[in-house]
Amino acid sequence: MKVSSHGPHQGPEAQSAPSHFYRVLDASHEGRASVPIGLDRPGPAVSTKQVGLDAPANTWNGVPRHVTQRGGGRARSTDLEELVHSLTPTTISSTVEAVVISKFGGPEVLEIRRVPKHVPANGEVLIRVKAFGLNHAESHMRKGEWDEWNPISGIECSGIVEACPGGEFAVGSTVIGVMGGMGRSRPGGYGDFVSVPATNVVSVKTGLAWQELAAIPEVYATVYSCLFTILDLQRGETLLIRGATSTVGQAALHLAVDAGAKVTATTRREARFDLLRKMGATEVIKESSGLAKVLPKSRVFDKVLNLVGNCVLLESIDITRVGGRMLQAGWLGGLAPVEDFNPMLQMKPGVHFSLFHSKVLGTADFPMSRIPLQEIAVKIEQGAWEAKPAYVFHIRDIRKAHELLDSGDAGGKIVVVRE
Numbered sequence: 001m002k003v004s005s006h007g008p009h010q011g012p013e014a015q016s017a018p019s020h021f022y023r024v025l026d027a028s029h030e031g032r033a034s035v036p037i038g039l040d041r042p043g044p045a046v047s048t049k050q051v052g053l054d055a056p057a058n059t060w061n062g063v064p065r066h067v068t069q070r071g072g073g074r075a076r077s078t079d080l081e082e083l084v085h086s087l088t089p090t091t092i093s094s095t096v097e098a099v100v101i102s103k104f105g106g107p108e109v110l111e112i113r114r115v116p117k118h119v120p121a122n123g124e125v126l127i128r129v130k131a132f133g134l135n136h137a138e139s140h141m142r143k144g145e146w147d148e149w150n151p152i153s154g155i156e157c158s159g160i161v162e163a164c165p166g167g168e169f170a171v172g173s174t175v176i177g178v179m180g181g182m183g184r185s186r187p188g189g190y191g192d193f194v195s196v197p198a199t200n201v202v203s204v205k206t207g208l209a210w211q212e213l214a215a216i217p218e219v220y221a222t223v224y225s226c227l228f229t230i231l232d233l234q235r236g237e238t239l240l241i242r243g244a245t246s247t248v249g250q251a252a253l254h255l256a257v258d259a260g261a262k263v264t265a266t267t268r269r270e271a272r273f274d275l276l277r278k279m280g281a282t283e284v285i286k287e288s289s290g291l292a293k294v295l296p297k298s299r300v301f302d303k304v305l306n307l308v309g310n311c312v313l314l315e316s317i318d319i320t321r322v323g324g325r326m327l328q329a330g331w332l333g334g335l336a337p338v339e340d341f342n343p344m345l346q347m348k349p350g351v352h353f354s355l356f357h358s359k360v361l362g363t364a365d366f367p368m369s370r371i372p373l374q375e376i377a378v379k380i381e382q383g384a385w386e387a388k389p390a391y392v393f394h395i396r397d398i399r400k401a402h403e404l405l406d407s408g409d410a411g412g413k414i415v416v417v418r419e
Contacts, residue, residue: 096116096117096192097112097192098190099112099152099190100112100151101151106406107142107401108399109142112395112396118191118194120163121195124197125195126194127157127160127162127201128159128192129189129193131418132214132415133156133214133217133219133413134401134414135155136405137155138155139402148184148185149183149184151187152183154191155178155179155218156179156217157182157189157214157217158174158213158217159175159194160173160175161173168201175204176217177189180361180362199363202371208381210417211417212380212387214417215387215413217373220255220376222248223252225366225370226252228259229370230327230354231325233256234259237262237302237303238261239261239303239304240265240303241266244307245272245275246307246330247412250279250412251387253279253281254279254387257280257281258379263280265281266286267287291315295319300319302320302321303320304319304324304325304326305329306327306330307330308332310331310336310337313338320351323350326352327353328355328356329355329356329357388412390410390413392414393414393415395416395417
């Protein structure tokens with residue numbers, strides 16, 4: 001695990017980032033001006049009116065619930081700008097800090113600002129965020145390439161229950177939260193606090209450090225759902241994982257080997273072959289769009305987990321046996337669609353093809369209670385699986401963390417800590 005050089009105990013004076021990176025909305029809110037601050041400076045004076053009781057139905061704590069891209073194509077930057085401006089804390093009794101997507105673009109658009117503190121409703125859990133993992137979806141959201149986004153990104157977190165009006169979780173308990181609209185239809189885990197539907201929160205008893213616990217939620221909840229809910233992976237079956245050195249790929253390898261499957265793993269980089277073998281892969285192959293030509297003739301797999309995406313979708317179906325299952329759950333190769341797609345001419349008959357997106361986690365069809373996250377955390381804590389984050393950054397270095405995320409060179413999970 002590599003830790004950013006700007007550790008959590010270094011003060012703002014030690015940072016070399018430009019002053020405009022740390023900003024707070026000016027107390028006057030005139031023209032929505034902002035001024036540079038250090039993270040320890042008190043927030044601006046605001047109205048004591050409590051939001052959440054009389055806010056319009058299409059808002060959440062006074063903030064528009066979400067913006068959904070319609071009609072395809074890239075997201076409109078004007079939509080995001082309107083959402084960012086709506087974060088001005090004029091009617092909130094207290095404010096907190098959050099990383100905000102100020103406009104669509106590269107890591108430089110991420111700014112730390114003061115925003116309204118969430119007021120949880122019945123059925124929601126207010127979490128004091130201690131750490132959160134980064135995900136490629138958040139990079140796409142930052143660029144305006146996703147169908148739905150929120151200025152405060154972050155689809156997962158680990159932290160402590162601050163408030164729980166419905167009593168589903170005890171105040172002070174350690175929890176992890178994943179999706180449930182986080183970073184999409186509601187502010188996400190990039191804030192000091194985040195309000196998450198109780199259906200998307202899991203209590204975990206663990207001795208893992210916050211950064212280690214934060215590497216678990218989205219990855220392992222997604223992988224467990226993929227392997228055992230959709231692919232119905234069984235002991236002795238052959239499984240191909242395409243993109244196995246990604247965070248989801250490595251977690252899939254852990255769970256599949258533990259379940260007794262025979263795993264073939266692919267990666268673009270031969271330097272990572274030994275890593276995958278040590279993790280339990282029976283075979284490692286260099287990832288390429290012509291993988292079917294590299295395999296022996298007629299070689300097929302019982303199950304295939306495609307994390308590379310649309311560019312190898314049809315090929316992944318071709319190397320799945322008749323009666324087998326192919327699941328696409330990642331887009332490491334980009335978001336471009338399959339061109340001139342004609343199922344009758346291009347799809348192999350008899351193969352079950354499915355798609356998974358973690359936005360469904362916590363729904364009636366994919367309840368979090370079905371995922372043994374407590375058992376997974378125990379195995380990781382006991383050292384059965386190596387699941388520590390590859391890199392840990394402090395929140396002040398969020399831009400550097402996103403630069404690494406964009407590069408694709410992390411070789412594992414990137415986690416950001418707040419303290």
